[in-house]
Each structure stands twice: as C-alpha cells, then as structure tokens.
Amino acid sequence: MREAQRPRWTRIVPALGHSGSGGRPLLDGVVISVAPGVIGRWVLRMLRRAAAAGMDVRPLAAGVAAQRIDPLALFAAAVSQDTPRLDALARAQGDDHGVLRALAPLIARPMLQACRRAWAGRVPETWAYGHCPICGSWPALAEIRGLGGSRHLRCGACGSDWRTPWLRCSFCGQDDHERLASLASAESVSREAIAVCDGCTRYLKTITTLAPIRPEHVMLQDLGTQVLDVVALERGYRRPAAPARRMAVGVVAPPSRWRDLLGLRP
Ligand SMILES: [Zn+2]
Ligand SMILES: [Zn+2]
Structure with a gap:
C-alpha cells in the first residue's frame, strides 16, 4: 500500500489510447514506458518480502539475479494478468510452487492503483459490465x-x-x-x-x-x-478462475535510458 502511493508509479501512467467503449478496459492496449532498473528493484523487493514470509522464492530470485528473467516481460505479464505467460515464466525458472502466480498481483498493484487514480474520471458513465473498467479484473x-x-x-x-x-x-x-x-x-x-x-x-x-x-x-x-x-x-460456488478479458499491455524501456544503461555496461 505504501509503494502504491509513491509518485514514481504516477509518473509512468501512460496516455489512454481509447475511450473504453464496448466493454474494453482502459488498460487494454496501453504501452508503459519505464526503466528496467525500477521494475527489477521492485520485483526483487517483493521476492525478499515473500522469502521473509517463508515462501520459497529461490528459483525466481536466481533467475532475476542471472538476468534470465526480463523484469519488463514479467511486469507486463503481471499487469495484464496474463496467467499462461506467468506460468511459462515460472516453469522456465523451476518455480513449480505457484510463487510467481501468487506474487504477480502484488507486483502489478502499484501500477494499477496509479492508473485508477489517473483514469477514474475517464470511465464511461454507462459502464455496466461485470469486469473492472480500468484493469479488466x-x-x-x-x-x-x-x-x-x-x-x-x-x-x-x-x-x-x-x-x-x-x-x-x-x-x-x-x-x-x-x-x-x-x-x-x-x-x-x-x-x-x-x-x-x-x-x-x-x-x-x-x-x-x-x-x-x-x-x-x-x-x-x-x-x-x-x-x-x-x-x-x-456450498459449491467459486470465483472465476480465468481473468475477465484477455488484455494486451506493452512495457518498454525509454530509449534514452537504454542508451544510458548500455553505456554504463563494460
Ligand atoms: Zn481494476
Ligand atoms: Zn452467473
């Protein structure tokens, strides 16, 4: 909750590309531009928290440390609730205890809360769908x-x-x-x-x-x-297992930051 209040998330809320007509969540189709280091540090922080709470995050932490996991790809999958992609990422690192599935909503949350703060006034007044007009949950x-x-x-x-x-x-x-x-x-x-x-x-x-x-x-x-x-x-009732909509969210590094990063590397 504290992290979601930080201005760094507000700063990277992207411009809207559509008006939310036809039940399309506002988040669908946006491209978020953010430095990989910001997301990498946030992901590592969540992994440390999860480890402190007793979860076995070693396969994921090793993947991040060895740069086998692209933090932006992980972040994109988390923000768009792309569970097949999250599962594929987890399997590739040997995380077979569902740790990434459990952490992904928390990794995405500060971004989604910032989007809601920025876009709440842009939701169509007539929105009458069952899923969220901002993030599609x-x-x-x-x-x-x-x-x-x-x-x-x-x-x-x-x-x-x-x-x-x-x-x-x-x-x-x-x-x-x-x-x-x-x-x-x-x-x-x-x-x-x-x-x-x-x-x-x-x-x-x-x-x-x-x-x-x-x-x-x-x-x-x-x-x-x-x-x-x-x-x-x-009583035999359940929550939906699959997300409400298949969403496409792009996450890219700002071009200048890429140059800086490449310039810093030996
Ligand atoms: Zn939502
Ligand atoms: Zn029903």
Whole structure:
C-alpha cells in the first residue's frame, strides 16, 4: 500500500489510447514506458518480502539475479494478468510452487492503483459490465452503499468502483431471479452476505457500507472477509478462475535510458 502511493508509479501512467467503449478496459492496449532498473528493484523487493514470509522464492530470485528473467516481460505479464505467460515464466525458472502466480498481483498493484487514480474520471458513465473498467479484473466484492442502497462493484487490484444493477450476476449476466440467491448470515444485523448464481456457480461477497470503501482498502476488505469465501466454497460456488478479458499491455524501456544503461555496461 505504501509503494502504491509513491509518485514514481504516477509518473509512468501512460496516455489512454481509447475511450473504453464496448466493454474494453482502459488498460487494454496501453504501452508503459519505464526503466528496467525500477521494475527489477521492485520485483526483487517483493521476492525478499515473500522469502521473509517463508515462501520459497529461490528459483525466481536466481533467475532475476542471472538476468534470465526480463523484469519488463514479467511486469507486463503481471499487469495484464496474463496467467499462461506467468506460468511459462515460472516453469522456465523451476518455480513449480505457484510463487510467481501468487506474487504477480502484488507486483502489478502499484501500477494499477496509479492508473485508477489517473483514469477514474475517464470511465464511461454507462459502464455496466461485470469486469473492472480500468484493469479488466473481476470484482473482489460488491458494496451496497448508503441509505439509498445503490450497488457498486469494487476492484481489488486497482480499487475502482462502478455501479451495477441489483439483480444480475456480474460474471455471466444471468438476470433470472430464480437462479440468483443470497447466502446471508443468521444474524439479522450482519452487513455481509454472499450473492450466488446458479447459472455459472460463481459467487460475489456483498458488504453494506455507509461510505465507499477507500480504493486502496478494497483488497483488505477482501482479505478480512475470507470466512465468506469458505462458506461459498463449501456450498459449491467459486470465483472465476480465468481473468475477465484477455488484455494486451506493452512495457518498454525509454530509449534514452537504454542508451544510458548500455553505456554504463563494460
Ligand atoms: Zn481494476
Ligand atoms: Zn452467473
């Protein structure tokens, strides 16, 4: 969270290439220009943190140290949630414990949060899709907000916030109320519930709030309500396994920096 506030991420948010029509997330198609050293140091920092938390990051750390992993390629795969590419990168380094899969969302997060800060005002007012208008992720949770009870979807990756109809599955578009249900706690005062869809057997946690959850706290709310995930899984519902959209994000080194780097090398 602290890293996401750093101005270096804001500085590399690229210009938008399209307006988000037809359900295309704003991030799709952009090209991020950033010095490989900035990303390499960030990736190493995340690997050190993961190692301190007991994860076996040795295959990945060795790959980065020996320059077998291109930090920009890794970053591009993480930001675009390209799981086949992440898995291929991990396999090539002998990381067969899913470490890169687990770390990739965290590696991408500061960039995605900076994009949301820069682009929130550019999201089409009529955005009514289930996936995030900024980064294309599926929502982490739904928020029933304020006294009026409007329903908003919230992205855990970039923090964005978009309105959604009450009776519709965000994942498959199902709007037959006979196939939609809510698993609610026995306590009538609970502000948490689980919206489930029998059309696609997916679920979405739903939290009632007075004020919007802060964008950078959506992920924490997601983590803090894991008991709901357990309940949903026990009933046979699941989160989508694949990303909502196939995204293309380019990450390139600025030309002048390349020259500097090459000039510095022996
Ligand atoms: Zn997002
Ligand atoms: Zn559904």
